[in-house]
Amino acid sequence: MTTSQQPRAQWLGRWGFLLAATGSAVGLGNIWKFPYITGEFGGGAFVLVYLACIFAVGVPVMMTEIALGRRGRGSPVDAIRRVVKESGRGSAWSLVGWMAMLCGFMVLSFYVVVAGWSFSYVWKMLTGGLGGSSVDDMVAVFSANNQSPLNLGFWSTLVTVATMCIVGKGVQKGIEKSVGWMMPGLVLMLLLLIIYGAFSGGFGDAVTFLFAFDASSLSSAGMLAALGHAFFTLSLASGAILTYGSYLPKSASIGRTAIGVAIADTVVALMAGLAIFPAIFANGMDPGEGPGLIFMSLPLAFQSMPMGTLFGVLFFVMLSMAALTSSISMVEATLSWLCDNKGLSRPQAAWSAGIVLWLVSTLAMLSFNVGADWTIGGKNFFDWLDYLTSRFLMPLGGLGMVVLAGFVLKSETFREELALSPTLYAVWLFMVRYVSPLGIVVIFVDALGLYQV
Ligand code: PHE
Numbered sequence: 134m135t136t137s138q139q140p141r142a143q144w145l146g147r148w149g150f151l152l153a154a155t156g157s158a159v160g161l162g163n164i165w166k167f168p169y170i171t172g173e174f175g176g177g178a179f180v181l182v183y184l185a186c187i188f189a190v191g192v193p194v195m196m197t198e199i200a201l202g203r204r205g206r207g208s209p210v211d212a213i214r215r216v217v218k219e220s221g222r223g224s225a226w227s228l229v230g231w232m233a234m235l236c237g238f239m240v241l242s243f244y245v246v247v248a249g250w251s252f253s254y255v256w257k258m259l260t261g262g263l264g265g266s267s268v269d270d271m272v273a274v275f276s277a278n279n280q281s282p283l284n285l286g287f288w289s290t291l292v293t294v295a296t297m298c299i300v301g302k303g304v305q306k307g308i309e310k311s312v313g314w315m316m317p318g319l320v321l322m323l324l325l326l327i328i329y330g331a332f333s334g335g336f337g338d339a340v341t342f343l344f345a346f347d348a349s350s351l352s353s354a355g356m357l358a359a360l361g362h363a364f365f366t367l368s369l370a371s372g373a374i375l376t377y378g379s380y381l382p383k384s385a386s387i388g389r390t391a392i393g394v395a396i397a398d399t400v401v402a403l404m405a406g407l408a409i410f411p412a413i414f415a416n417g418m419d420p421g422e423g424p425g426l427i428f429m430s431l432p433l434a435f436q437s438m439p440m441g442t443l444f445g446v447l448f449f450v451m452l453s454m455a456a457l458t459s460s461i462s463m464v465e466a467t468l469s470w471l472c473d474n475k476g477l478s479r480p481q482a483a484w485s486a487g488i489v490l491w492l493v494s495t496l497a498m499l500s501f502n503v504g505a506d507w508t509i510g511g512k513n514f515f516d517w518l519d520y521l522t523s524r525f526l527m528p529l530g531g532l533g534m535v536v537l538a539g540f541v542l543k544s545e546t547f548r549e550e551l552a553l554s555p556t557l558y559a560v561w562l563f564m565v566r567y568v569s570p571l572g573i574v575v576i577f578v579d580a581l582g583l584y585q586v
């Protein structure tokens with residue numbers, strides 16, 4: 134049914150896809166979420182399971198998604214429908230695409246709230262709004278920022294508008310152009326922050342916490358969280374990578390790109406941990422503090438350090454840019470679908486998606502003030518969006534992708550797209566057929582407690 138009259142857009146520059154995909158992967162997941170869930174699930178053993186998930190499940194899934202996107206040249210729904218048809222299989226498989234598109238949108242709805250915290254902290258840092266001398270003072274600043282729906286809503290709305298302004302301009306003039314300066318800027322700021330952090334002491338406890346293996350701290354809930362986070366942090370099963378892949382020229386190597394993105398993402402997460410935990414332990418804080426972790430301990434640590442305000446501003450500017458290069462990738466699947474199927478222009482698609490996003494994200498934002506008590510099963514709306522996407526939609530969507538690749542589609546599809554040597558192709562196939570699906574199923578069944586039945 135799809136009628137895309139114009140040829141599909143492609144990345145202009147040689148580094149277009151790599152920059153955009155790394156921009157998508159590196160985000161709040163690395164700097165905000167990874168440290169706090171590592172804290173919650175007890176450190177080293179969690180990190181080990183997480184790394185195993187990244188390389189045994191994440192990389193094969195990412196290669197699959199890029200290949201599906203490039204082969205099908207469309208949004209997840211359209212691309213998967215075309216590729217499945219090419220192999221003569223039933224159209225019900227496009228459900229995997231619908232799930233991914235929905236998942237990207239749900240993630241974005243809570244992501245803009247956290248990105249809004251980051252933007253507001255740039256402002257606070259600049260205007261001296263982060264004064265205080267104790268952990269309690271910082272907790273007070275953080276909750277005051279959340280208290281007013283108008284204040285918090287202003288910041289999440291700002292992120293929504295910024296995201297839509299970029300994607301509305303299109304793949305080359307919007308996404309590619311913005312990541313072209315934001316990604317180099319981000320790397321530079323991160324390097325400066327790490328050099329700065331290395332001179333401020335307190336490294337030992339953090340290293341022990343992140344890398345000391347204590348099997349007894351590992352729970353099945355922790356394993357599901359590690360699996361879910363591996364998907365989240367690599368932007369998988371959410372339409373982002375697949376849709377970016379649909380703009381990839383035929384000549385690019387999918388395997389090399391996927392491994393590059395995974396390594397960059399992992400390095401940034403570990404560096405974020407090494408930058409944040411020393412400050413936590415030095416201030417006698419609890420590493421299991423939860424979502425507010427980097428917004429409370431870090432500003433306090435910066436205050437007691439030379440040139441702390443400058444580096445504090447740098448940190449939150451860096452975090453905000455990391456968030457923006459991710460948020461633009463989360464709507465791209467929806468935008469591409471709207472443009473190809475509903476005949477909308479890029480700006481029209483951006484603003485229609487933006488309005489819906491604004492409504493849902495406002496509900497998520499209210500979870501921190503007036504809607505704090507609107508809970509089901511102890512979770513508010515914000516928590517549910519996070520929980521459903523990273524613990525269920527992503528692992529299940531990923532399972533759908535690897536089953537498609539390993540068992541449903543014709544093998545030529547991936548032989549041609551991946552263009553690997555016979556040995557590497559065999560490794561990839563073994564991963565998507567056995568290792569990734571089994572890993573996902575075992576962790577799932579374990580976490581749901583079905584073994585006990
Ligand atoms: N990978 C991003 C991060 O780590 C989050 C993300 C999820 C981006 C899904 C796109 C799609 O912050």
Ligand code: NA
Binds near residue numbers: 365368398
């Ligand atoms: Na990430």
